[in-house]
Amino acid sequence: xxxxxxxxxxxxxxxxxxxxxxxxxxxxxxxxxxxxxxxxxxxxxxxxxxxxxxxxxxxxxxxxxxxxxxxxxxxxxxxxxxxxxxxxxxxxxxxxxxxxxxxxxxxxxxxxxxxxxxxxxxxxxxxxxxxxxxxxxxxxxxxxxxxxxxxxxxxxxxxxxxxxxxxxxxxxxxxxxxxxxxxxxxxxxxxxxxxxxxxxxxxxxxxxxxxxxxxxxxxxxxxxxxxxxxxxxxxxxxxxxxxxxxxxxxxxxxxxxxxxxxxxxxxxxxxxxxxxxxxxxxxxxxxxxxxxxxxxxxxxxxxx
Amino acid sequence: xxxxxxxxxxxxxxxxxxxxxxxxxxxxxxxxxxxxxxxxxxxxxxxxxxxxxxxxxxxxxxxxxxxxxxxxxxxxxxxxxxxxxxxxxxxxxxxxxxxxxxxxxxxxxxxxxxxxxxxxxxxxxxxxxxxxxxxxxxxxxxxxxxxxxxxxxxxxxxxxxxxxxxxxxxxxxxxxxxxxxxxxxxxxxxxxxxxxxxxxxxxxxxxxxxxxxxxxxxxxxxxxxxxxxxxxxxxxxxxxxxxxxxxxxxxxxxxxxxxxxxxxxxxxxxxxxxxxxxxxxxx
Numbered sequence: 135x136x137x138x139x140x141x142x143x144x145x146x147x148x149x150x151x152x153x154x155x156x157x158x159x160x161x162x163x164x165x166x167x168x169x170x171x172x173x174x175x176x177x178x179x180x181x182x183x184x185x186x187x188x189x190x191x192x193x194x195x196x197x198x199x200x201x202x203x204x205x206x207x208x209x210x211x212x213x214x215x216x217x218x219x220x221x222x223x224x225x226x227x228x229x230x231x232x233x234x235x236x237x238x239x240x241x242x243x244x245x246x247x248x249x250x251x252x253x254x255x256x257x258x259x260x261x262x263x264x265x266x267x268x269x270x271x272x273x274x275x276x277x278x279x280x281x282x283x284x285x286x287x288x289x290x291x292x293x294x295x296x297x298x299x300x301x302x303x304x305x306x307x308x309x310x311x312x313x314x315x316x317x318x319x320x321x322x323x324x325x326x327x328x329x330x331x332x333x334x335x336x337x338x339x340x341x342x343x344x345x346x347x348x349x350x351x352x353x354x355x356x357x358x359x360x361x362x363x364x365x366x367x368x369x370x371x372x373x374x375x376x377x378x379x380x381x382x383x384x385x386x387x388x389x390x391x392x393x394x395x396x397x398x399x400x401x402x403x404x405x406x407x408x409x410x411x412x413x414x415x416x417x418x419x420x421x422x423x424x425x426x427x428x429x430x431x432x433x434x435x436x437x438x
Numbered sequence: 439x440x441x442x443x444x445x446x447x448x449x450x451x452x453x454x455x456x457x458x459x460x461x462x463x464x465x466x467x468x469x470x471x472x473x474x475x476x477x478x479x480x481x482x483x484x485x486x487x488x489x490x491x492x493x494x495x496x497x498x499x500x501x502x503x504x505x506x507x508x509x510x511x512x513x514x515x516x517x518x519x520x521x522x523x524x525x526x527x528x529x530x531x532x533x534x535x536x537x538x539x540x541x542x543x544x545x546x547x548x549x550x551x552x553x554x555x556x557x558x559x560x561x562x563x564x565x566x567x568x569x570x571x572x573x574x575x576x577x578x579x580x581x582x583x584x585x586x587x588x589x590x591x592x593x594x595x596x597x598x599x600x601x602x603x604x605x606x607x608x609x610x611x612x613x614x615x616x617x618x619x620x621x622x623x624x625x626x627x628x629x630x631x632x633x634x635x636x637x638x639x640x641x642x643x644x645x646x647x648x649x650x651x652x653x654x655x656x657x658x659x660x661x662x663x664x665x666x667x668x669x670x671x672x673x674x675x676x677x678x679x680x681x682x683x684x685x686x687x688x689x690x691x692x693x694x695x696x697x698x699x700x701x702x703x704x705x706x707x708x709x710x711x712x713x714x715x716x717x718x719x720x721x
Contacts, residue, residue, distance in 0.1 A: 174627065175541060182537035183549070185530045189595055190555055193571040200570050239476050242469060261481055267702055268485075269656025270561075271676045272695040275683055276484030279491050279692070286487055311480045372560025374659035375676070379683055392562045392659070399566060399663055411566040418558035422551050425558075 197415065201408040212409035217386050221394035221410070228302070228377075228390065229370045232309040236366050240317025241359060245351070247318070248325045265314050273311050274379025277304065300382035305390065308376035313369040317362035324358030325351075361428050368421040372414060491692035503693035511670045512678035513697065515589065519674070520654035523593040528647050531601025532639065538602070539609040553603070556596050561659025564595055569664050584666035589674055592660040597653050601646035608642040641713040648709035652702040 201209060212218060243262060247255055265273065280286050281298040291298060298304040332354065336346045352359075374392040381388040389397060391410055398406035492500055503509065538550050556564060568591055573583040582588040612635070620630045658676040665672040667681070675698050682691035 171627070178533055179537050179541050179543060182530070182534040186534065186549060186552070189598060190552055193567045193595075194555070196571040196577070197567045235476075239473065242473055243477075246470070246473065258477075261477060264481055264485065267652050267656075267706065268699060269658055269676045269679070269695070271658045271679050271683075272488065272656065272699060273484070275679065275688070275691050275695055276488040278683070279487035279688065280484050284688075286483070307480065311484070314480060368558050372558075372563070374560060374562040374662075375680075379680065392560045395560075395562050395566060396662060407566060408570070411563045414560050414563045415567070418555065418560070418563070421558040422554055425554065426551050 194415070197408060197411060201405070201412045204405070208405050209409050212403075212406045213413070215406065217389065218394060218406065218410060220386050221389045221391045222413070224302070224305075224389065225371055225391040228306050228309050229367055231306045232313065232370050233363060233366050235310055236313055237317050237359065237363055239314070240362060240366075241321055241352075241355075243318045244321035244325055244355075248322050249330070262315050262318050265311050270312055270373065270375025271379060274308055274376040277308055277311070277376070277380055281307070299380050300384070301388060304380035305377050305388060308380045309370045309373050312373050312376050313366040316365040316369065317359060320362030320365065321355055321358045324355045328354040357428060357432060361425070364421060364424045364428065368418060371417060488692055489696060491688060492696040494689055499689065500693045500696070503690045504697050506690070508669050508673075509675075509678055509690065509694050512673050512675045513694065515586070515673070516655055516675035516698065517701065519586065519589050519593060520651055523590055523597060523654055524647050524650045527594060527597055527601050527650055528643055531598065531646060532605050532643055535602045535605035535609055539606060553599050556598050561596060561657070562662065564660040565592060565663040568592060568595060568660070573664065583664055584668065584672060586672055588664045588666075589661060589672055592664050593654045593657055596657055596660050597650035600650040600653065601643060604642045604646035604649070605639055608639055612638055641717065644709050644713050648706050651705050655698055655702045 243258075247259055247262075268276075278285060278299055281291065281304060282288055283292070283299070285299075296303075298307065328351070332350050333346050336350045337343075341349065372392055373390075374396070377390055378393055378396075381390070381393060383389060383393055383397070385397065391414060395407050395410045395414070398404075398410060492503075495502075504513070534553070538546065538553075559567070568588075569583060571578070572580050572588075572591060574581055582591055617630050617634055620634055621627075625633070656676055657674070658680065661667075661674050661677055665674065665677070667673050667677045669678075673681075675694060679691045679694050679698075682688070682694070
């Protein structure tokens with residue numbers, strides 16, 4: 135299986151590609167088949183790689199070059215700037231709350247969608263997928279309309295002294311919304327493939343539903359869950375639009391790392407912006423690596 | 439969605455299957471209640487509030503907000519550029535997928551892994567990355583910053599993986615014997631491509647296109663820095679919504695949001711139907 139088919143899309147096509155690559159051929163190497171002339175093949179390769187180089191490769195190389203152009207010390211100064219450190223830790227804090235919430239929700243919702251029998255599951259699935267189809271800006275706006283000062287719960291929240299919008303809880307909420315579907319969507323196909331035989335065996339042997347879940351179901355789906363968690367974390371760490379709206383962007387208070395990138399850029403501190411961008415780009419590359427390793431593991435298990 | 443398998447436990451001849459399976463009763467009412475509350479708080483209520491806000495003054499107010507010159511310009515720009523971008527990526531995405539599956543060259547694995555970069559990279563970073571090469575002080579002398587081309591470039595970047603990733607698995611599965619048979623019967627590469635390969639790939643290309651389009655319509659982060667957000671010129675729909683929120687003009691923001699959301703959902707549904715119709719009538 136070519137590595138490319140292995141690493142999967144972070145969005146909806148993931149389901150399709152993951153299932154297909156599972157069924158699909160193993161082993162490396164190009165597939166034969168329609169064989170255009172050698173010139174045609176080289177031409178297509180040139181077009182494909184040229185397009186990727188112009189759109190992905192060259193800009194990525196350029197940002198690393200631009201960042202380290204003046205040596206390491208300005209980069210170090212940018213990294214250790216108090217606002218940068220604060221933004222970094224705030225991003226991690228939000229991830230540390232939103233990702234576990236979505237993981238628990240995702241596993242439960244996947245089991246419910248895959249194994250449940252009540253009506254309305256189709257609608258539920260649609261609702262869970264909705265954050266993929268909605269602009270992050272719209273997510274932010276919708277949250278403001280519910281939890282903001284003039285929103286549906288605005289008065290109630292104000293009475294009880296709870297601030298959601300323009301503070302960290304709102305940012306966690308926004309992050310949780312945009313990264314909601316990943317764990318559900320990555321766990322469901324694995325759950326389907328796992329089948330219910332082992333669960334039923336456990337059950338007939340007298341295991342309680344909880345025991346069955348912890349000892350049979352969860353070990354069976356854990357790599358699907360982990361894959362979903364990787365995607366959720368990447369998305370949560372990088373979310374910009376929704377968080378931008380609900381944060382109020384108060385420097386040193388409600389500024390996550392992506393918001394900090396924008397702030398630095400607009401204040402003509404390109405080194406600061408590039409440095410923060412490179413940190414986020416490295417995290418993204420780490421995500422790709424993790425995705426690849428996880429997919430390879432899935433293939434290895436399959437071929438055994 | 440696969441329906442749950444018939445309960446084979448019944449054959450073990452235990453007293454009527456206890457149906458204590460997870461999800462049926464196992465998670466219990468409490469679990470379902472919590473799930474419902476979480477989903478309502480995160481998705482259902484916000485969307486309801488959005489639609490309610492867009493509808494505050496009735497349909498005429500909604501329409502007035504959507505048809506203001508500045509919002510018309512923003513919506514038009516978003517829809518037209520998205521359509522162009524999606525068409526370009528349909529062509530190049532298919533070529534990239536083909537090369538990744540059928541071709542062999544050094545470094546192919548790395549290229550294959552990098553395809554997902556636009557998904558993994560925070561959108562604001564995508565904007566900065568593109569500006570580093572195609573912005574002011576561009577080392578190759580191409581400066582698209584603050585132009586409509588910048589809108590297109592940013593959207594090309596963020597929607598790149600969709601078509602590649604939906605075509606690739608289909609191409610992997612595609613049985614090459616049909617192509618070989620056609621070739622042995624005297625069909626040239628071009629005929630094989632147009633009569634056999636592309637028709638098989640069409641549903642995958644279409645679904646990739648639909649997802650790309652929905653994504654392009656809503657894209658925000660990558661546009662913020664690179665387009666300059668000049669009203670009537672480079673201001674895309676999502677950026678317009680953002681500026682309306684900043685101006686506390688929530689009804690206008692909600693109206694345009696609902697309009698663009700409806701566009702995205704209609705395109706997704708239409709292309710889905712098209713694929714379904716085609717698979718029933720052609721194949």
